[in-house]
Amino acid sequence: MHASAPSAGMEEFFAPAYGVDGEGKRMRKPVGRSWRAAELRGKSFEDLHRLWWVCLKEKNALMTDRMYYNQVSVEMPDSSRVRKVRKTMARIKRVLSERKMAVDRAIAAADSVDLGEPLPAFEGEMVTLKKFGRKYEVPSDHPMAQRPTRAEHKEWARRRGRRDRFLARQAAIEAARAKGLDDLPEDVRKWYAEREAGQLQAQTVDDAIGRAEADTRFAHQEEGLGALRAAAAAEVEEAARERARAAKDAGSSDDDDRA
Known part of the structure; x- marks a missing residue:
């Protein structure tokens, strides 16, 4: 410039x-x-x-x-x-x-930012606001103040290791399954076969239950339709009897008038 x-x-x-x-x-x-x-x-x-x-x-x-x-x-x-x-x-x-x-x-x-009032701490000290949070003392009976023991640390590490090994085995099994069941171990192939057979059996049972429920619903519907048909037939018969009775009464009244 x-x-x-x-x-x-x-x-x-x-x-x-x-x-x-x-x-x-x-x-x-x-x-x-x-x-x-x-x-x-x-x-x-x-x-x-x-x-x-x-x-x-x-x-x-x-x-x-x-x-x-x-x-x-x-x-x-x-x-x-x-x-x-x-x-x-x-x-x-x-x-x-x-x-x-x-x-x-x-x-x-x-x-315009309101920084607020300083609050008293647990033991009479004043709370100091820091850049990364607040400084205060945690009561000794609080769960956060109780540090885990060495045995608990070992148990957590054992659980994490077991979980990591399980996830690694599952990933290897899925990768082998993507290639084909022949690359899987014998126990894994057996487990997959049993699972597929169980799924097929469960599907067959579900289909049978569904068909039975459908037949039951159809039977109930047929019973309801039969009751409706019987009620309609009874109403038709009653109406026919009423018409016959009315015609008979009309004929008798005409005979009386002629006499």
Whole structure:
């Protein structure tokens, strides 16, 4: 990044000639685009300060050129440079404002944390809050204060070793089973055969039980349907008897009228 020397004079605020081409015309430094905010967010405070100073000098030089062109009543060439410099300076201000707001929010959040009141310990001592937890004394009758004995350590180690050996054997058996039952020991093959036979037998028993339950449900359904059919037939017979009785009563009343 460019930074001017401390001993530079007023000529730094004017556009210098960077060379002469074949026709003898003055050549200026090529101008690119303005800086983006995303690019400026990755810069340090020192780099932003240097870039701000470079943009400020460029802006002063362009304003001086604009004043000169206004005095001689000539339109200023390449006026987009002023706009690019102003955009870069505005984005630098925005990035610095974002950083200032982030610092203020962090300070406010740190100040708003309630550390609480110190609590008394078991024996009259004050609880000291440490970085990795709290310091306090555990009562002697608490289970956490009772250290395991040597025999308990040995028992735990024996159980862990037995479990590790069992898991290793199971992994080896599963790996051999993936390759085929022929690679397994005799007792393991026998165990797998018995398990498969037991599963098949259990499946057969379950199927038989399921069929029996289905037959029972069907029998109950048939009994219910038979009862419904008998009730419907009784209702039909009762209705027929009622109609016959009504017809008989109607015939007897007609005979009485004729007599």
